Amino acid sequence: EPEVTQTPSHQVTQMGQEVILRCVPISNHLYFYWYRQILGQKVEFLVSFYNNEISEKSEIFDDQFSVERPDGSNFTLKIRSTKLEDSAMYFCASWARWNTDLSTEAFFGQGTRLTVV
Amino acid sequence: AQSVAQPEDQVNVAEGNPLTVKCTYSVSGNPYLFWYVQYPNRGLQFLLKYITGDNLVKGSYGFEAEFNKSQTSFHLKKPSALVSDSALYFCACRRTDKLIFGTGTRLQVFP
Numbered sequence: 001e002p003e004v005t006q007t008p009s010h011q012v013t014q015m016g017q018e019v020i021l022r023c024v025p026i027s028n029h030l031y032f033y034w035y036r037q038i039l040g041q042k043v044e045f046l047v048s049f050y051n052n053e054i055s056e057k058s059e060i061f062d063d064q065f066s067v068e069r070p071d072g073s074n075f076t077l078k079i080r081s082t083k084l085e086d087s088a089m090y091f092c093a094s095w096a097r098w099n100t101d102l103s104t105e106a107f108f109g110q111g112t113r114l115t116v117v
Numbered sequence: 118a119q120s121v122a123q124p125e126d127q128v129n130v131a132e133g134n135p136l137t138v139k140c141t142y143s144v145s146g147n148p149y150l151f152w153y154v155q156y157p158n159r160g161l162q163f164l165l166k167y168i169t170g171d172n173l174v175k176g177s178y179g180f181e182a183e184f185n186k187s188q189t190s191f192h193l194k195k196p197s198a199l200v201s202d203s204a205l206y207f208c209a210c211r212r213t214d215k216l217i218f219g220t221g222t223r224l225q226v227f228p
Binding site: 004031033035040041042043044045048050055056091093095097103105106107108109110111 | 213
């Protein structure tokens with residue numbers, strides 16, 4: 001079964017440092033997402049990405065965050081200057097969405113646990 | 118704005134007993150509803166979805182969910198719980214391109 005893969009599984013970084021979280025979505029999927037989960041709690045939407053641009057972002061996704069799909073396969077989330085409150089599990093997801101069909105499910109990666117110290 | 122609510126932070130059930138994890142939604146128009154499960158230190162795994170048609174949908178691992186339009190609910194059920202079902206369960210809805218998750222319910226099944 002196709003799957004979304006994320007690297008690294010765990011990242012520890014010092015406050016103020018830049019981090020890049022990487023994801024390889026399912027090939028032939030069209031929509032890509034980043035979600036965040038703090039301490040096993042609510043899964044929060046960060047950003048959606050379609051056709052090589054951001055289609056929607058939440059209020060959490062401020063200027064410190066950016067996403068890109070540099071080579072047509074990887075999908076990355078960059079945090080420019082990490083804060084302690086950025087410590088969370090970050091999930092990447094991809095979604096096929098054929099035409100206007102909203103019924104298909106999104107597939108999630110295993111997550112990257114980011115710890116900011 | 119679309120939203121889902123999971124009123125219970127935790128549900129405890131004895132192994133072999135039926136379980137229900139509650140979810141209500143607030144979505145204009147026809148909702149697309151999903152259940153995902155998260156096992157410890159793992160990602161989110163898709164369990165089942167409601168799109169249209171039969172109000173009772175069946176999914177993975179013996180789980181099913183009942184869509185009730187009048188009560189705007191989509192409760193997750195299983196006739197006989199297993200200890201291995203212990204996990205965090207998330208209800209989600211999609212109205213546009215975005216999946217919105219509930220706050221999650223921790224299911225604890227005791228032997």
